[in-house]
Amino acid sequence: MTPEFSEDEIRAGHQLFERPWTFRMGVPSIDFLPPAGPVEIAFAGRSNVGKSSLINALVRQNGLARTSNTPGRTQELNFFVSEGIPLEIIDMPGYGFAKAPKEKVDAWTELVFAYLQGRTTLARVYLLIDARHGIKPVDASILEMLDIAAVSYQIVLTKIDKLSHAARPKIIEATAAALTKHPAAFPQMIATSSEKGIGIDHLRAAIAALLAERSTP
Numbered sequence: 001m002t003p004e005f006s007e008d009e010i011r012a013g014h015q016l017f018e019r020p021w022t023f024r025m026g027v028p029s030i031d032f033l034p035p036a037g038p039v040e041i042a043f044a045g046r047s048n049v050g051k052s053s054l055i056n057a058l059v060r061q062n063g064l065a066r067t068s069n070t071p072g073r074t075q076e077l078n079f080f081v082s083e084g085i086p087l088e089i090i091d092m093p094g095y096g097f098a099k100a101p102k103e104k105v106d107a108w109t110e111l112v113f114a115y116l117q118g119r120t121t122l123a124r125v126y127l128l129i130d131a132r133h134g135i136k137p138v139d140a141s142i143l144e145m146l147d148i149a150a151v152s153y154q155i156v157l158t159k160i161d162k163l164s165h166a167a168r169p170k171i172i173e174a175t176a177a178a179l180t181k182h183p184a185a186f187p188q189m190i191a192t193s194s195e196k197g198i199g200i201d202h203l204r205a206a207i208a209a210l211l212a213e214r215s216t217p
Contacts, residue, residue, distance in 0.1 A: 013204030045128030
């Protein structure tokens, strides 16, 4: 259900995120998407699921990705890079509820779908699911879209610290059961808490392993 990593894999994850990361650019529409370059990983999820907080915890920089209690604050594809590392991190606009005009929400949705379906350098989407709520219908529609596009994705449960220790295995099992219907889903998920640091080492290790796999001739 959840992956196990060796000490070497955990160490590789730490090393990958030792250097500072910086904001490279924001992409408001597919017309402004930069040419394909290094390996990319994207973080997606419902509005206010904690994407920006997770990215900040991942890179150990509290102010890198903008966080807000207002759903829909991220309105562009935000690209983050680190010197000397052949990897780009993309923070995607949240889907679902957003305090914005419908036409703007539709534009964000079109941008996200166009990016996911046509980016050859996209190695994996990390799809964030709030552990308190599990997979909602709006999440299920994204899972189906990713399956159709044959985009590799992995579920990352957020805010796992908000659940009791007894409740955590139940939500992990329920999410895993739901994923059996989705062929593009990575078979293992990662449970995290940005606030408590739970699972962040595992997420770093997973990304380092993915990068090593994609970099191997």
